[in-house]
Amino acid sequence: MLLFQGSFIGLCGNVGTGKTTFLEAIAGSIKVIHGHLNVQGKMAYVAQKPWTFNGTLRENIIFGEPFEPVR
Secondary structure, X not given: OOOOOOOOOOOOOOXXXXXXXXXXXXXXXXXXXXXXXXXXXXOOOOOOOOOOOOOOHHHHHHOOOOOOOOO
């Protein structure tokens, strides 16, 4: 797969299909056993860590922003 500078990639799949392992390999957290990996430039990894704070459902969705009923 060839990606260009400034590209954004989304990774999705079923539970247990290796998404986190793949991202950890790119981040250098685990050893790549087969193949090769080359990362140039900046990379951000945003883990999916669900959480809620003590508030209403609406407050947990809008995070202090104004409520937009149409949105």
